Structures are given as C-alpha cells and as structure tokens.
Amino acid sequence: MVANQTSFLPFDRATRCLTAILLALAGAVLAGCGGSGGGKGGAPDVKTVTIASIAYPYQGQQVFSGLTSVVLEQGWLKEQLAKKGVELVFQPVSTAVGGPLINEGFSGKRIDFAAYGDFPAAIAVAGGVPLKIVAPVGQGQDVYLVVRKGLAANSLADLKGKRIALHRGRPWELPFSKLVDRSGLKLDDFKIVNINPGATPAALESGSVDAAVLLSDGLLLDQKGIARVIWSTRDAPADWRMRAELFGRQDFVDAHPDLTQLVVNAYVRAATWSSDEANKAEVIRKAARGAMPEAVVERDYANSDIAWRERFSPIFSPALRTHYHSVADYALQRGLIRNKVDADALLDERFVTQALKDLKLEGFWAQPAPGQR
Template identity: 80%
Template sequence: MVGNTEPFIVAYQNSVSFLSQARAWLAAAMALLGCALLTACGGSGEAAGGGEVKTVTIASIAYPYQGKQVYNGVNGVVIEQGWLKEQLAKKGVDLVFTPVSTAVGGPLINEGFSGKRIDFASYGDFPAVIAVAGGVPLKIVAPVGQGQDVYIVVRKGLAARSIADLKGKRIALHRGRPWELPFSKLVDSSGLKLSDFKIVNINPSATPAALQSGSVDAAVLLSDGLLVEQKGIGRVIWSTKQASADWKMRAELFGRADFVDAHPDLTQLVVEAFVRAAAWASDEANKAEVIRRAARGALPEDIVAKDYAESGIAWRERFSPIFGPAVREHYRSVADYALERGLIRKKVDTGALLDERFVDKALKDLKLEQFWAREGGARK
C-alpha cells in the first residue's frame, strides 16, 4: 500500500483551476502507480523504527538513452565515480538510484518521500516547498549548482514581444512545477494576474506539438525552450537571464529529515559524494565532458552549451555546493511567495529546511574550503 499523498495533493489543488485540478489528480495517480512499482523493486531499506539500514535510495530525474536510463549532471557523476557505492558497501549498505520521469517529476518524488521509499532526491525547489508545507519533512543537505534558466516561448507567427502582449492568450504551463514561480513573478512584476491568461496545464514534452499546431500561443519551458526556437517552432521572448539571479529555478539534494537525523554518518557519505562530483564538474578541463553528459537523452549538445554559456554564471560556480546567501534568500523567497499567492497553506521555515553541517564537513575533509566562492555563485 502506498503512502498518504494528501498533503501535497491538497497543496496542488490550491494553485490550479477546476480543469487543472483534474489533471493534477491524474498526475498524482501516475505518481502512485510509479511508486507502487518502485515499492515492488525495493525502495528504501531502512528498518522500521530507524534501525539498521540496508539500502540508501536516491531519486533523480533520468532520461532514456541508448536503451537504458541515464542520470545527467552531478547525479550521473556520483554514479560513474563509484565512490559512494564503495563507501556504503563497506558498511554493508547498498546504493540504489531510482529513475524518475520528467512527466511526473516532483509528485512522484514527493510521494516517495512521504511513503519513506526514498531517502534522498535531487529535484526542484517549488515541489519540495509544496511537500514541506504539506507535512513531508525534508532538509536540503547540499545545493546542486546555481540554478537553471526559465524561458517564455511564443509560437511561430505570433507578434508578441513581451508578457503584456500575451494577455488573453493561451499559455502552456505545467502547474506545480519549479518554472511556475518565475512565470508568476514575471506576471506580478508586469502588473498582471494569472487570470489575465488562459493557462493550459500540459507536460513540457507535449508543448512543442501544441505550439506547432497553434493549440497554445506561448509556453513556459526550461532550456528546451531554446530547442523549440532552434527548430523554428517558436521564439524566445523572455528568460530569467533578464531577471534577478533569485528567479532561476533551483534544484538541490534533499534528504528525508527523519533519515538524515537518524543516520548522519550515511548522510555524510552521500553529501561528500555529491561534493566530490561537483568539484570534478567544476573543473574547466571537464567542461566538454560535462556538456556531453548533460545532453544524453535530453537535449542536443549545442543547446546545452548555449544555455550554460548565456547563463552569466562562471563555470566553476555553476556546480557549487556552497550554502551561500543566494541559496538562503532563494528558498525564503520561494516559500514566502508561494504562501502569499495561496500556492501553499502553511508557512515553511526555510531556516530549518537548510542543513549545512554535512557540506561544511565535506569541504573540510576534501580540502575544498577555498575552491568555490563563499557567496555560493559568483557572477562573471
């Protein structure tokens, strides 16, 4: 039997229209089915009552590539370096990475945390805040980079040049996902409301076809927005590159709070593995390889390279695991904004959400205390 999903399903309902609610329930059902399969395959190996651990389970977005699921970014480096698997094996603990499709993303990971089938997950800021507000205890144990840009793309032939020009238009926006907040902030800062647009709640994978057919006039996307533009389907009219760095979508390594507190030794190994991987990815000499890996099963290499190059973030800082002011301010902003706009019902204590002790120790043990800028994301 899968865990109780009511807390974050209610949170999703708060932020969507009647039609979007139906779709949110469908997404939740997909998540439940996915977690049922996950349970059958093992899931978290923590003994009842927080006793001996047999398995550490980490969930992350994965992509189909050459007949298998691959993990991009720092997650993939952790797997390929093999250090974490070796260190856990010395303690008699297995390491399991659970692949999560972008189609279900946050809801599936939140359900995994709620049902205690996963111990850690690398995923987005907004879904995690929704989970915490809904009663799922989480902690950020390591930042994973300095954020991703969000793009607004209009369909080919539409003369719109700004968000104001899209008033009354149909905009594809996958509700409850991390890119919803930058879009909402842009709408607010332009003196508009979400109700000024016809929001169409569809998955990003279906968005290019919707733009091409004219079913929607614009879409909110991540770097796949650049691919839509490259293919001539649409045109980018705005991105978070034009806004404060705090508007970028962030993803971190989250841990289940009860697991983290009960097993700090295992948590330390997990965090150290991610810091090791971040240091490797931050080396300019590995830049081409990082881009190649990031493109596997996801986007063409030239699109990944363009997204990185135009971000305004120095390469070494892109994968920084530092808990700098930018990280703290970002989550305070996300939590406050979500509460103010009725996207969540309960205030989230972001001070309690951030757990810096493991990164601090990893940096000291690995002699990386001066490797990254202490503000956690210096600009070029």
C-alpha cells in the same frame, strides 16, 4: 506533487495513472530499504541508502541527469557505503511525474535522498513531510518564455489576453509569476493553459497556445523554428532561476548523520569534477543524453555572468536563501500549500561545511561575504 492528501496539486489524468504505475514499481523495488539493529540514539540501522533523481531514456536504458550521473559513475559512494554494509540504490524518476513520485517516496520512507526541484519539495514539507536541503547542486536553471512562430510579440505585455502554456505547480511557475508581477500584470490577464512540457510543442505548432514557459526545451523549440524566445531569467536576478537541490528526509538525516555525510561528500566530489573546465565538454555530453542536443545544452550554459566553476557550487549562498523564501511565500499566497514553510529550517549546512574540510576544498568556490550568510 504532493506527499499529503491535504496538499495535492492538479495534474492530468494520464500523469495520475503513470504516477500510480511508477509508485507500484517503486514500492516493489524499494520494499527492502529498511533494516534492523541500532543506529544513532537507538534508531534502526539501514541496509540500503536510496537516492531518487530525474532520469531520461537513452540507448535502451535510463540515464541520470546532473551530479547524480557523476556520483554513479565515480563509484566512490557505493564503495564507502559497502564498507559499512549498506547498499546504494539509485531510483530513476521520469520528468513527467518527478515531483509527485519523489514526494510519495519521501512520505512512504521508500527513499532517503532526492535531487529534485524547489516547488515540489516545499509542497512536501507543507504537507507534513520534513525535508532538509543537505547540499545545493549549483546556481539553478534558466527559465524561458517562448512565443509560437509567426506571433508578433516581444514582451509579456504583448501576450495580454493570449493563451500561455504553463504546467502549474512546477518550479518554473515561480519565475514566471515574478515576471508577471514586475510587469504590473496579473495571471488573470492571460489564459493559462495547464499542460506538461511534453505536450507543449504540438500545442504551439497547432496554435492551441500562443506562448509557453519552459526550461531548456524552450531553446530547443527556438532552434527548430517552432517558437521564439522573448524572455529568460538571464534578464532577472539570480534568485529567480529554477533550482534543484539534494534533499534528505529529515528523520533519516538526523538518525544517520554518518551516512548523510558520505552522500553529501559524494555530491561535493561530483561538483568538483564538474567544475573543472577540462571536463566541460563531458559535462555537456552527459547533460544531452536522452534530453537535448548538445548544441542546445551548450547554449543554455552560455551565460557569461556565471563562471563555469561556480555553476556547480554547493555553497549555501544568499541567493539560495532568498530563493527558498520566495518559493515558500509564493506557494502559500497562491494556495498551492496550506501551511507556511519555514525556509530557513529547510537549510542544513553542516554536511557541506564538513565535506569541504574533508575534501580540502575550502575556498575552491566563492564564499558569501561576511554578514550575507
């Protein structure tokens, strides 16, 4: 999941091949992103704004996840950019190669924004690709620890010496490592098997692994009787959840704040729509397209500690700040990056602040208490 030859993370040969194919396709599609003329401070004008986001195959097409799907369907951003003579392009990215492909796109300046995970973004920044979080996209996703059917284990300690499937360098590695530390254990106490989530169900069923660290697909395996959930980040502090945000390429953000503001306004508008209880069923339906059954998505959302509206809050909260400090520290300590990431420098609050004013949403979501920002 890298953007620099000094920061590569290990991933399997199939993933490397798929990444190369997708990069070639992405390069062909996005070759016309740059423009000419005079932007802010003499920066070139742009003809295209490109946003990359995770997408899933559904009914013969690629459908986007989360707020990106809402932004696309609302059409507001496309209309606003068109008024400036700028085309909007959404770049679908498979979950199998999400981090690597997006980081390569940022590095090659083929994409301008991406809604993706915390770890890959930190790795890109450490590798010399300056990024900014221009809008948080909610309160994060829960991570689940599951054990294979028939295994008598009810805690992490019961898995000592066992084989645990963990796709290394992915966002869910951080909460798992925190659980290991809190339990007074270390990664060497387990046999970590580095496989992607798509291969995990078969590994659990065959007994090749005893447990796995997953996102909501852990609930799906639980529902199917393949595995059993024994822990999740619902039993942990809020900053343990896996996070994804809207990241912008810093040089683009600095050169084109007007276009960046339109993009952020669109995501805040999408967050407002998603935050409405009246749209809850539709939000769940969208999240289930091509990924999970609606019952699993609904179960994943069923967390009484977070009000529905707050799930989609774009506010830069103390938990978000703590989380990115943890990501930066962990990645450096574990040797996943070679250069320290300044977590505070990642955060660029000005666009969300303006979006809340533009859309008259000040006070719509809970604000950090004084002194907590």
